Amino acid sequence: MIFLALIHTDVCGPLNMPARGGFQYFITFTDDFSRYDYVYLMKHKSESFEKFKEFKNEVQNQLAYTLNRVPSKKVEKTPYEIWSGKKPHMSYIKIWGCEVYVKRQISTKLEPKSDKCSFVGYPKETRGYYFYNPSEGKVFVARTGVFLEKDFISKGISGRKVELEEIQESQGIDTPMDE
Known part of the structure; x- marks a missing residue:
């Protein structure tokens, strides 16, 4: 793919x-x-x-x-x-779309220290990377993250599982209509 x-x-x-x-x-x-x-x-x-x-x-x-x-x-x-x-x-070139763990700016002791995001590009105006956070629906810039490029390459197939089910039309029974 x-x-x-x-x-x-x-x-x-x-x-x-x-x-x-x-x-x-x-x-x-x-x-x-x-x-x-x-x-x-x-x-x-x-x-x-x-x-x-x-x-x-x-x-x-x-x-x-x-x-x-x-x-x-x-x-x-x-x-x-x-x-x-x-x-x-x-050294900073990364695989577009790979999963990345980006450290949160602010987190409490009970919250995770990082968010699972996707790498989506390089900003022109500053150093760092564009990341997409699906849980917040936002794209943001950060300088570092833990890139899971090897996991991404090893998947090699779409992350989506599609199951198709065959649907057959049933044979209808003709019934006389009331007049």
Whole structure:
């Protein structure tokens, strides 16, 4: 399976109670392989295509960031090295979509010290990583985390189990209708 080979999308709304900012709709984009979700709020359903373009740009930017730091057979240097004159530091490159445990900023003695998140990219404006916390539905930036890349690679299949059930139409019995 390949990341982003199949994306599911859905538009929901109008909501009974608009969200802060007057948002009445939202659109989701879900990667079939990793089950990673992107959610965008919308004031109008007609914004769906613009949100798709936003999603596509975000994914392409993350892909370009990684590809520019990977060597190719045709050129001895990476595109980043040719462009900037510096070798890229590769130690921080991580597998997109892998599970990560990120330390909580504030936690009590009885709460877990970290949250299970997904790695979703690199911020341009600061050092660190973008993480998605599914329990809060938020993307945030943190500098460190415990990346479970080996577990992610060893899965090799979608984390979703789909069971199909065959449904057959029953043979109907004709009964005379009362006249």
